[in-house]
Amino acid sequence: MPDVGNTRARYRRILRFAARHIVQTWWFELALPRLGLAKLAARSRTARLTRIAQRFHVLAVDLGGLMIKVGQYLSSRLDVLPPEITKELAGLQDEVPPVPFDAIRRLAEAELGLPLERAYTWFDETPLAAASLGQAHRARLSPMDAADTGLDDAVVKIQRPGIETIVDVDLAALRRVAGWLSRVRFIASRVDLPALVEEFAATSLEEIDYLHEAGNAERFAENFAHDPRVAAPEVVWERTTRRVLTLADVTAIKINDRDALIAAGIDPKEVANRFASVMFDQLFRDGFFHADPHPGNIFVTPVEPVTDASAPDWRLTFIDFGMMGEVSDDLRRGLQQLILAVAARDGKRLVDSIRGVGILLPSADTAELERAMSELFARFGGMGLAELQRVDQRELRSFAIEFGEVMRALPFQLPENFLLIIRAMSLTSGMCSALDPDFNMWDAVEPYAAGLLRDERGNVAQAIGQQAWSIATTVARLPQRLDALADRIEEGRLVATSPRIEQRMSRLERAAQRIVSAVLFAGLFLGGILLRRDEPAWGVTLIVVSVIPLLHAVFGGLIGRRRK
Incomplete structure (x- = not known):
């Protein structure tokens, strides 16, 4: 220490x-x-x-x-x-030298409560990897632990002595x-x-808590339990503490070793596409993602021949779960809007999405940023790394300088989770481009954007259906309620309670207006569909205009309630 x-x-x-x-x-x-x-x-x-x-x-x-x-x-x-x-x-x-083995031995034995020779059948004194916070050694489990876990070879991560201080x-x-x-x-x-320092502190303190990392490893494995494309090492809890972590040895082909992949009959281009797809699944499906997917943390593991022909013959094995990110539901929705904006090459929508995620302060003047984003999409949108390399480097440098000045002039800061997302996506893009020089991240995003669009349309359709049912119910009950009201007037049983009458009449008035809007929407929309084949310009115009009464029919009730 x-x-x-x-x-x-x-x-x-x-x-x-x-x-x-x-x-x-x-x-x-x-x-x-x-x-x-x-x-x-x-x-x-x-x-x-x-x-x-x-x-x-x-x-x-x-x-x-x-x-x-x-x-x-x-x-x-x-x-x-x-x-x-x-x-x-x-x-x-x-870039740090390994800790002498005697110091590592003392810490490990103090944590485990017994000599290394009893905890493991064999323990390699030469570290497999040395880092600033700890180092890893290969080992072989004792016969008892091997029988309990069904494992034999292991990798043991041990903290550097005194690292907490x-x-x-x-x-x-x-x-x-x-x-x-x-x-x-x-x-x-x-x-x-x-606040930035506190965010960094929280991440760092989690990284030196190996119990936290072990829990992350199990959660990651559970998320992909039924996905044959992905694997994670099993935790040997009997030999794991806050400063010692024992995992199954899953060492295989490093994901960036193209020669080894080709020698094993694995196409690096397929690895790039699958890796990108798996990272997107973590972000947009699970909301729990590996934030440090560099080449040392991902292996390509060949799988023994299986009877199921549809099963992949290799899988991606992730290790080192000390730095993981979580995406809240709100942030995930914001990211979905960002992806839709990118897929649509819409600079204004992208800036609005950035503001919605909370990156830009409400007072930020985004006119220049919208212009820069629009120019970015117009000039470089859809280009992969190989295509960008063929662009005049002076043009790229000039745009990068201008774009950087615009970004730094705005009052914004990336939230911690968003920083981890950018880190993960940057490493993913770099890795995929190294495996496949023609890899295009835009193409990898498009299937997810298409899925999000389907979900978005489904949500809109669901909202329209709910509102249509509400309107239909109101319309069906309206004659009966009007008859009852007329009967009360004729019989002299009408009691004037001003607030309630006003509220009910207001509701009836709004319902009638929304019915008219719904009918108008249907007429314009169907008219546009019918005219679209013979008169495309008029057809598209009617369809676009029909959105206005549609919005009133769907959201008119909400506006009325807020005014109350």
């Missing part, structure tokens, strides 16, 4: 790095422009930001721990940081830096940095 002196030195080193570059940025970005030297600051901006990112890269590799995760996290914050920083940090990996120190430093930056009006008006 790190001693107090080392943790204090670590804390101060992080703060010194942040303070130095905050002051430097303040001088170039705020002070010099006020002195009339804005062009001088602009000329050196790219090189200066690149140097900052490079120095942070060195700091992160030297300190390890959570700093590497910070770099990886920041590399995906395209909404907050300029491309000079995100590009440099995108290559930041877990390091995470606490790093988070304390990050909270302090976020407090400094939140006092800068320019930053505070665009990004809620303290």
